[in-house]
Amino acid sequence: MINVALANATGTINVMDVLNRVVNWTFTFLLAFAVISILYSAFLFLTAGGDPEKINKAKSQLMYSVVAIAIALVAKGVVFIVKDILGIPNTP
Numbered sequence: 001m002i003n004v005a006l007a008n009a010t011g012t013i014n015v016m017d018v019l020n021r022v023v024n025w026t027f028t029f030l031l032a033f034a035v036i037s038i039l040y041s042a043f044l045f046l047t048a049g050g051d052p053e054k055i056n057k058a059k060s061q062l063m064y065s066v067v068a069i070a071i072a073l074v075a076k077g078v079v080f081i082v083k084d085i086l087g088i089p090n091t092p
Helices: 015-047 052-086
Strands: 005-008 011-014
Touching: 011 015, 015 052
Parallel strands: none
Antiparallel strands: 005 011
């Protein structure tokens, strides 16, 4: 097992802890964005009134939501890939 740590003036920082924090913040932000975006696209669908341009805008907004969720899930998977490359056991 490889233990990767960086030394600084206040002590050592474990790289995996930093990576986990960044990924967790990114995951939380992207999921919050996705929920707000889904609600906004639902609002656009409801207020479109059959206008094809507004419906297309709502569909594209919904696609952005799906992309945000996919990126959030990939970000969570990056941690496991890095741990596997470094030989660190995957513990919750």
